[in-house]
Amino acid sequence: MSIIYVLITVSVIVAIIFFIAFIYSVKKGQYDDTYTPSVRMLFEDELVHPKNNKKETNNKDLIKTSNQ
Amino acid sequence: MENCYHCGDACADKTIEHQNKFFCCNGCKTVFEILHENDLTYYYDLQANPGKTPLEIEGRFDFLDNQNILDQLLEFNEQDTQIVSFVVPHIHCSSCIWVLENLNKIHPAIKNAQVNFPQKSVRITYNNSEITLKELVLLLCKIGYEPSISLEDFNKKEKKIDRSLIYKLGVAGFAFGNIMFLSFPEYFEVSEFWLDQFKILFRWLMFAFSVPVVFYSGRDYFISAYKGLRSKILNIDVPIAIGISVLFLRSTLEIVMDWGTGFFDSLAGLVFFLLLGKFFQQKTYAFLSFERDYKSYFPIAVTQLVENYQHDQKKSDKTNFSKTEIQTPVYELEPGNRILIRNNELIPTDGILIKGAALIDYSFVTGEAAPVVKHSGDKIYAGGKQQAGIIEIEVTKKVEQSYLTQLWNNEVFSKNKALTFENITDQISRRFTLVILSIAVLSTIFWLFKDLSIAFNVFTAVLIVACPCAIALAAPFTLGNMLRIFGKHNLYLKESLVIEQMAKVDTVVFDKTGTLTTHSKNLISYQGISLTEIEQKVLTSTLRASNHPLSRALYEFLQGNEIYTLDDFEEKTGKGISGLYGNTSVKVGSYTFVGNKNLISETETTQVHISINEDYKGCYILHNNYREGMKKLFAKLSETANLVVLSGDNDGEREFLKSQLPPFSQLKFNQKPDDKLRYIKKLQEQGKKVMMVGDGLNDAGALAQSDVGIAVSEDINVFSPACDGIIDAKKLQGLAQFMSLSRKSIRIIKYAFVFSLFYNLIGLGFAITGNLAPVVAAILMPLSSISIVVFTTISTYLLERKTTFKNS
Numbered sequence: 001m002s003i004i005y006v007l008i009t010v011s012v013i014v015a016i017i018f019f020i021a022f023i024y025s026v027k028k029g030q031y032d033d034t035y036t037p038s039v040r041m042l043f044e045d046e047l048v049h050p051k052n053n054k055k056e057t058n059n060k061d062l063i064k065t066s067n068q
Numbered sequence: 069m070e071n072c073y074h075c076g077d078a079c080a081d082k083t084i085e086h087q088n089k090f091f092c093c094n095g096c097k098t099v100f101e102i103l104h105e106n107d108l109t110y111y112y113d114l115q116a117n118p119g120k121t122p123l124e125i126e127g128r129f130d131f132l133d134n135q136n137i138l139d140q141l142l143e144f145n146e147q148d149t150q151i152v153s154f155v156v157p158h159i160h161c162s163s164c165i166w167v168l169e170n171l172n173k174i175h176p177a178i179k180n181a182q183v184n185f186p187q188k189s190v191r192i193t194y195n196n197s198e199i200t201l202k203e204l205v206l207l208l209c210k211i212g213y214e215p216s217i218s219l220e221d222f223n224k225k226e227k228k229i230d231r232s233l234i235y236k237l238g239v240a241g242f243a244f245g246n247i248m249f250l251s252f253p254e255y256f257e258v259s260e261f262w263l264d265q266f267k268i269l270f271r272w273l274m275f276a277f278s279v280p281v282v283f284y285s286g287r288d289y290f291i292s293a294y295k296g297l298r299s300k301i302l303n304i305d306v307p308i309a310i311g312i313s314v315l316f317l318r319s320t321l322e323i324v325m326d327w328g329t330g331f332f333d334s335l336a337g338l339v340f341f342l343l344l345g346k347f348f349q350q351k352t353y354a355f356l357s358f359e360r361d362y363k364s365y366f367p368i369a370v371t372q373l374v375e376n377y378q379h380d381q382k383k384s385d386k387t388n389f390s391k392t393e394i395q396t397p398v399y400e401l402e403p404g405n406r407i408l409i410r411n412n413e414l415i416p417t418d419g420i421l422i423k424g425a426a427l428i429d430y431s432f433v434t435g436e437a438a439p440v441v442k443h444s445g446d447k448i449y450a451g452g453k454q455q456a457g458i459i460e461i462e463v464t465k466k467v468e469q470s471y472l473t474q475l476w477n478n479e480v481f482s483k484n485k486a487l488t489f490e491n492i493t494d495q496i497s498r499r500f501t502l503v504i505l506s507i508a509v510l511s512t513i514f515w516l517f518k519d520l521s522i523a524f525n526v527f528t529a530v531l532i533v534a535c536p537c538a539i540a541l542a543a544p545f546t547l548g549n550m551l552r553i554f555g556k557h558n559l560y561l562k563e564s565l566v567i568e569q570m571a572k573v574d575t576v577v578f579d580k581t582g583t584l585t586t587h588s589k590n591l592i593s594y595q596g597i598s599l600t601e602i603e604q605k606v607l608t609s610t611l612r613a614s615n616h617p618l619s620r621a622l623y624e625f626l627q628g629n630e631i632y633t634l635d636d637f638e639e640k641t642g643k644g645i646s647g648l649y650g651n652t653s654v655k656v657g658s659y660t661f662v663g664n665k666n667l668i669s670e671t672e673t674t675q676v677h678i679s680i681n682e683d684y685k686g687c688y689i690l691h692n693n694y695r696e697g698m699k700k701l702f703a704k705l706s707e708t709a710n711l712v713v714l715s716g717d718n719d720g721e722r723e724f725l726k727s728q729l730p731p732f733s734q735l736k737f738n739q740k741p742d743d744k745l746r747y748i749k750k751l752q753e754q755g756k757k758v759m760m761v762g763d764g765l766n767d768a769g770a771l772a773q774s775d776v777g778i779a780v781s782e783d784i785n786v787f788s789p790a791c792d793g794i795i796d797a798k799k800l801q802g803l804a805q806f807m808s809l810s811r812k813s814i815r816i817i818k819y820a821f822v823f824s825l826f827y828n829l830i831g832l833g834f835a836i837t838g839n840l841a842p843v844v845a846a847i848l849m850p851l852s853s854i855s856i857v858v859f860t861t862i863s864t865y866l867l868e869r870k871t872t873f874k875n876s
Contacts, residue, residue, distance in 0.1 A: 004266060005269070008269070008273070012246070012273070015242070015246060019238070019239075019242045022238055022242075023235060023238060026231055026234050026235065026238070027231070031234065032184075033184045033185065033186060033187070034186075035185045035186050036165060036183055036184055036185040036186075039162045039165050039185065040165060040169070042162075043114075043162075043166050044110075
């Protein structure tokens with residue numbers, strides 16, 4: 001029956017690992033914004049076509065001209 | 069009529085068709101084109117008409133060229149990686165999140181953008197060598213997401229988010245769960261062989277788990293109880309702290325002496341539930357700020373004129389100087405500096421007008437609606453907004469010493485209201501604690517004579533079951549729920565304590581301008597001989613040429629008339645304007661200016677007089693536009709409170725206001741910010757509980773002084789002075805409903821108190837008789853807490869269902 005010592009040790013260690021994971025995630029700011037990620041995950045990336053390089057240069061011009 | 073594809077506004081004057089889509093203006097069309105060109109039209113699929121018309125930005129972000137300011141704004145600045153965070157008030161839907169997070173598709177130098185929706189902010193990582201911060205801001209402006217950068221962002225320190233409550237809650241929850249599992253076996257299988265073998269291990273494990281609960285999670289209760297006792301207040305944390313320490317000590321003693329299992333599970337559960345209540349109450353509106361001062365409105369930098377004197381040798385009497393415009397952070401302004409204020413810019417400090425026609429709108433500071441004309445040499449105070457053209461000002465005081473900023477040095481702004489207020493829970497706990505302590509002592513004395521062995525047991529048991537967990541939960545959950553309900557109906561309160569204060573209010577003080585009236589269009593009526601069509605057209609054309617706010621208001625009112633090119637136009641500052649077309653001459657302006665000799669009775673309303681061909685015709689009267697439903701609101705509020713109107717304006721509308729207000733209401737006009745503050749102080753000295761409803765900086769002192777300061781805001785994202793709550797202007801009519809709801813929630817709390825006392829009595833029954841087994845405490849404690857939570861949640865929900873919130 002002394003196996004119970006091992007079992008309890010293991011289970012407490014597992015619990016503590018999860019607890020540390022929780023504290024770590026809070027500290028990293030994962031719970032600071034609980035709304036935006038829920039919206040973000042629903043965006044469909046496929047709808048955006050890969051852009052070509054020509055447009056990029058256009059945009060640079062566009063921003064530069066806006067600046068004057 | 070078509071609605072704009074981009075912003076959703078009705079296309080009023082003109083409709084631009086582009087790619088089978090309709091736009092209300094070129095600005096909206098341009099945004100569409102930018103997004104379309106970059107394959108970002110998904111923006112419009114996510115949400116219909118999500119956009120905002122980009123505003124004119126000429127020169128407004130020039131200060132971003134200043135390296136000093138850049139350093140203050142950037143969160144991170146290393147070689148090719150810069151990180152900056154902006155608050156973008158327009159963020160309001162999923163489209164906004166999507167388009168801002170895809171900024172890198174518009175410009176490759178933007179590496180990453182992340183939106184925090186509740187805070188309405190976006191954090192952008194970009195490469196400084198390819199796009200400057202100014203270009204980045206201009207890009208955001210171009211797609212209609214203008215960031216708001218104010219003096220507040222200057223000197224921005226690393227934001228420290230206090231997460232300690234979550235940690236404490238986590239520790240308590242973790243320990244609670246584990247202790248429960250460990251305590252279960254002994255509850256059900258007493259003196260079983262294997263259990264007897266391992267119970268020592270189980271008990272010491274429970275002890276180990278409960279140590280952080282007491283010394284870390286429950287720490288605040290000990291500190292608060294100690295503070296309360298030192299200032300001779302028996303707050304609710306005193307019995308809680310006693311309960312926690314007794315639970316811990318007795319349980320430890322029990323396992324050391326091998327008397328029993330102890331109450332570790334009850335202990336952890338108690339702390340967990342208490343912290344849960346605290347957490348629940350802590351609802352904050354991340355996108356609102358209740359602690360604003362002048363810094364949130366002031367620009368971060370102004371255009372400073374630097375004169376480079378170049379003495380010319382040849383013409384010694386003449387000095388050639390050129391002026392260069394540089395962007396200077398407002399904190400660096402020194403007396404003697406010259407600054408340039410453009411149209412619609414805020415004047416950041418006191419100064420003397422040097423050049424230009426100043427028409428300054430002080431409504432921000434004084435509440436007075438009409439702008440003031442200033443001539444060169446006049447003193448100009450900080451906080452005014454220039455309304456016409458460019459002016460030059462010589463600074464006379466540093467920003468920190470200006471009249472406006474001095475206002476913030478008043479002690480009311482540093483006072484913490486929460487400390488001077490005894491909340492409902494503490495009121496109860498004062499009596500409760502004394503009663504419990506006397507019961508504990510009396511029953512112990514009784515058992516001392518009867519049976520010495522269990523006297524100690526009874527004493528500790530009474531203190532354990534009497535721990536007012538359920539009482540301490542009643543207020544947080546009721547008020548926390550109410551806070552959310554209020555927020556759903558657009559009254560955003562700073563903290564739940566405000567609801568308790570609201571329930572006690574017996575005097576409501578209103579500001580007039582901006583609170584009872586709207587900032588938007590004035591109501592205009594005409595009095596006199598009616599004008600012919602030609603005359604109206606000439607009048608409209610004349611008004612069009614003038615920049616005076618009254619002319620502009622009137623022009624907007626008359627718009628729709630054909631416009632002539634005038635043969636002659638003249639504007640006499642402070643008097644009026646005159647125009648000539650063909651053989652029709654028009655004079656518009658003050659009574660004497662239009663050339664009427666007959667005196668009519670002097671009135672206090674804002675009037676614009678008209679004469680055609682030197683012949684007096686009549687006048688336009690500009691009424692302040694009162695919000696709808698104010699009379700009803702006054703009537704409803706007067707059932708429970710006295711009403712006062714304090715106005716910074718003249719008393720032109722005294723009669724009108726009197727007709728709106730119930731009898732015995734007070735009316736005060738020409739009140740300066742200080743007067744308002746003093747008036748409220750006087751009311752409070754008479755023992756009144758005052759709610760102040762105001763809008764501008766001119767009310768800031770009064771809002772801070774009052775017991776409940778509510779700021780009315782047309783757009784909750786943009787403007788509100790320091791206050792206890794912000795109400796959407798459209799919901800102002802519903803103020804009476806909010807007040808009655810807050811009174812009802814206090815009643816709910818009182819019912820919940822009775823309810824939880826009932827549990828305490830049951831527990832006391834066990835305790836006094838010396839029968840409090842750990843399992844009883846372990847059942848009773850969570851049961852009482854959970855039933856209180858359920859009771860308060862259901863009753864607040866029913867209250868919300870029953871109340872109809874008025875909208876305008």
